[in-house]
Amino acid sequence: MRYCGWVVRKVQVGRVLILEVSTSSSVRLSVLVFKPERDRDFYATVRDVDVGTALCFEGFPAEEQKSKRGIEYVVEKLEIYAKPLEPLPVDTAGKTPVLLDTRLKYRWLLARKPEERAIVRIRSGIIKAAREYFEANGFTEIHTPKIVAAGAEGGATLFKVQYFENDAYLSQSPQLYKQMLIASFEKVYEITPYFRAEKFNTPRHLNESWGIDAEQGFISSVEDVMKTLEELVAYIVNYVSKNYREELEELGIQPLQLTTPFKRLKFTEVVDLLRSEGVDVRENEDLSDYAERKLGEIMSEKKHYLYFIVGFPWSSTAFYYMREEDGIYTRKFDLDFKGLEIASGGQREHRYEKLVEALKDKGLNPENYSFYLEAFKYGMPPHGGFGLGIERLLMKILNLENIREAVLFVRDRTRLIP
């Protein structure tokens, strides 16, 4: 077996040389042990190898596994591919601390460390699990445009781009497009970037983030959509727990086993609950971050780590959510994970006239949405869907303190490089 990777640590004790190599085949380090009498052929070469060297080796696991840091190999063949020109700017052996800022600058290099590598691999696992779930459940993967015309959704502010002679924007959500496709597909999903031009600087916001979006038609109620979302999230989390044990262990995370259904809370119940705890909540607005976190604490005490909040007031939602008969509440829901909103969705308004009315009610001009509205003229079934934030989900699964840790190359208020 041939393994390739980078030397993250080199130790010499007496005449024994030890190289710890980070390979992409595992988050566990490979420990290469060289003794002068046994490894005459490579000994001189290895003595010359610096931390950071890219190499491949062939060998077999040693009988005596003395190392506590990885799997020991007896090397039979060694190929050196590249040596570092300078000492590495950050410690890939995990001994010297590194600040988040520096960590983000050198993420591509630090990913040689087991912990950083583990985060990247688990993120990859989330995507893999999501695809598996959707493909097994009759969803078709779609791709909608990321360069869009104005007025996609209201809400978050958009990044402007010059599109030849027209102004255009980076898509903040595939919302309108995935809905339009319910005119021809029963179930669709998309794994996509979201671009949001909000000037936030918080541990839970990014200006470029990724989402898992789904939309399904022919539903009988918003429950159908919530069921898809909870099954998806449970599938992802359980998949990661099962298939990424080493990675989770490396990060010191206890694998989580989720069962469905998740707890459902009505928005009005949440308001009452929080008020009884002395939290100031407005009944016609979305919950504040503080209120969300507080609710997370209350729910965690009852062992409900994931829970839905259903029935947000119309005054706090986007125009496309279906309103209840009372006109006050909607079929919009959020899915929170330990006090953080990781997904939101709901049943949409599929009736053309009602949708036009809703746009007007929100002070939007239906003419600007004619491309979207037209999709509701020719047999649009009742439908709903959701958007699930990948970084937020990853953050919560891994107990990351800052959402920036969940992305390799961060785009936030001030970071455009690397």
Add this chain to the structure above:
RNA sequence: GCCGCCGUAGUAUAGCCCGGUUUAGUAUGCGGGCCUGUCGAGCCCGUGACCCGGGUUCAAAUCCCGGCGGCGGCGCCA
């Protein structure tokens, strides 16, 4: 948009409040030496830093102003 805190070697930090006692300390890295497999190895020697500009002062890493950069809180947002 409003507000707060921070900015010292490659990395991470002490010193800053109370200016001079600092050739700016420590750890780690890096270079060299020692050590019969270390595992945050150890021991010895060496290396290297006060974000930028202006001001106050006999004297500024330390105080003041501005800029740039980082982190966070509120708002907004997923």
